[in-house]
Amino acid sequence: MTNGHIDIVSRASYLFDEVVVAVGVNKSKNRLFSPEERIDMLTEAVREFPNVKVDGFTGLLTTYCQERDIHAIVKGLRAVSDFDYELQMAQMNSSLADIETVFVPTTPEYSFLASSLVKEVATFGGDVSGLVPDFVRERLAARIDENRRKGDQ
Incomplete structure (x- = not known):
């Protein structure tokens, strides 16, 4: 969860009565954090927005949306x-289900x-404060240290 993600969620929360940040499990991506850890961090990151909730899913996003009567996907x-x-x-999503995609340009x-860039910079000891919330930076640093210790064994 970067500050760019939070910016998009914030702006979506202004546009829609309810926003669901749906966390998909994609086995092809190399993640530092489990889906549960990502959901916890996202929940903490968006807690200031009363109309935003975080949920996890597996499978197709369109199926998730159909099952919950969600008709729009916001993409930054x-x-x-x-x-x-x-x-x-x-x-593709539109061809699978009656779902619109709303594109929101990121703040410059x-x-x-x-x-992925934040993870790489943090892995090599770069400063990512200002790019992610402080609690994410702390958890990222702790996980990178944990992985290094495992690699040293």
Whole structure:
């Protein structure tokens, strides 16, 4: 969860009566945190928004949305390269279910921000404060240290 994600959630909470941050389990991605840990961190990060909740799911996002009567997916866009991929996903989702995708351009100060970059910078000892909430930075540093200790054994 980066400050860019929080920015998109904040803006979506202004646009919609209710926002669900849906955390999918994608086995092809190498995650530092379990789905439960990610849900806990996201819940803490969005607690200031009373109309936002966090939930986890497996399978297709469209199935998750259909089962909960959700008709819009909000996607943050950082660059044109994001749009190419996300447009394809939006069109696929629309073909699978009656779901619209709403694209929200990221705030310029977060346009370079990607969780994979934050993880890489933190792994090599770089300062990620200002890019993620403090509690995420602390948990990230602790997990990286934990993984290093495991690697030393």
